[in-house]
Amino acid sequence: MLVLGERIKSSRISREWTQEELAKKIGTTKHVISNWERDKANPDPAQIVALADVFEVSTDYLLGLSNFPQPHFWDPFGQLSIMPVIDYSFVQGMAWDLPRLINSGITLTVNGTEIAPKDKKLITTIIELTLERIKEAQREI
Numbered sequence: 001m002l003v004l005g006e007r008i009k010s011s012r013i014s015r016e017w018t019q020e021e022l023a024k025k026i027g028t029t030k031h032v033i034s035n036w037e038r039d040k041a042n043p044d045p046a047q048i049v050a051l052a053d054v055f056e057v058s059t060d061y062l063l064g065l066s067n068f069p070q071p072h073f074w075d076p077f078g079q080l081s082i083m084p085v086i087d088y089s090f091v092q093g094m095a096w097d098l099p100r101l102i103n104s105g106i107t108l109t110v111n112g113t114e115i116a117p118k119d120k121k122l123i124t125t126i127i128e129l130t131l132e133r134i135k136e137a138q139r140e141i
Contacts, residue, residue, distance in 0.1 A: 002039055003064030004048075009037040011055040011062075026050040099124045 012022050012033075019033040026047065035041040043051060052059045060066040102108065102124050108115045115123070 004042060004062055005037045005039040007062050007064070008033070008043075008051060011051075011057065012037075015055075022054070025054045099127055102127075 012019070017025075018030075019037070020030040023030045023033050027050070028047065032041070036043055048059050048062060052062055055062070055069075057069040058066060061069045102115075102120050108120070
């Protein structure tokens with residue numbers, strides 16, 4: 001995995017972090033970072049995800065499967081992070097399926113207050129009823 005070590009090192013250096021600083025950010029040691037950068041060892045999958053998260057790049061980029069650092073979808077508001085337990089299929093290019101986003105498991109807030117699950121269900125119902133009324137109005141035209 002020659003690309004992985006190179007990308008870890010270049011990502012670290014571009015942020016002007018020492019190996020020790022990177023190690024602290026992902027919960028390992030300077031020695032481990034050094035071994036990765038010299039291709040003497042490889043991070044495990046959880047460490048690859050941690051690296052991608054701290055560098056704000058995709059795991060595909062770190063592994064050399066892509067030359068584009070950004071994930072396939074880009075969150076312009078910086079509210080999504082790498083969370084493998086959440087299904088991000090509601091993101092389709094630049095369009096988001098709002099009811100699926102609301103019910104995706106991501107914490108959503110309004111003015112710093114988290115939206116409760118019962119309120120998410122109510123919001124979804126309102127959206128669905130509104131869309132149904134729009135369709136009915138269009139049929140009448």
